[in-house]
Amino acid sequence: MTDTSSSPDAAAQEWGALSNLPGNPIMWVLIISELLVFGAFFLGFGAARILDVEMFRAGQAMLDLRLGGLNTLILVTSGWLAAKAVQAGHAGQGAVSRRWLLAAGVLGFAFLAVKGVEYADKAAHGIDIETNTFFTLFYLMTGFHALHVVMGLVVLAIVGWRNSVDNLETGAAFWHMVDLIWLILFPIVYLVR
Template structure:
């Protein structure tokens, strides 16, 4: 489907008109943002109710690894944006290369996050350790699943490197980026 066909199809979607990518990705993104919003809201409210538990849990986290992961994920978003620009210009091989870079960085994010989890588990922290760790593992684990899904989506759209498909995949990937940029300070930096 050409970009013009995609734009014409979106014209019937009202609120989605003018947004990049397929309108259905936006339905998915809005539902995912609502789910993450509820998770983050639960985290913030529970932290306000139990500041000592959250301070103790947060003190055991490795903010340096999380900071590295932030740089990795933001850089992968940049690579996905470059891939989108290349696909729009009809440069499919270049788009494929940028998307491969984004996927590779997404894989690095997963590896670093699993390393961080291994450290937490080695210290005896798990889902049942405290309210902090229950919400920490659920929230970051849910995000980690989305990183994995995003890699799969980028792999699928990279095969054809068609502009509208790449744009749709990149939109999902940027949602994953933005969520982490919001989660990182709330979980690792903001003191209870």
């Protein structure tokens, strides 16, 4: 009897639609799970906002749109660099791919530095996680996202070290999830009045 459990057809049957996505299907399970968690955060934020619109408007007025906008630009650019790394990997250019990943990682650290400046500014004004519901949710959501940026940097480092097309696609998928979450989080927390 022949073992077909490791054949591509068997893998496609095992993972279904996930087997058609780039990278490892297990990463996609993680990504979907993380998107659901952040979705719950977004729903909770929206519900709390409905209960006290004025407090949320006052809290949003205390946020620095320039820093949030800068971080948006940083993460979108970093995501583009990660995509370039995958493109280079597909072209068999491992060294070029690593350079793109390094650049993406540098921007990930820049995002964290800007977020640190924003947190320090809030702390200097006596604003912390216990100030009110808006800032409790602000710190929980942006802090949880920052944790994902840190995890993404670890993933990018591992992918750069163990460079393969599958690893590149898997790591870039996680990094793009981090981008996507910020692209939803930024307008919800900073812009929607």
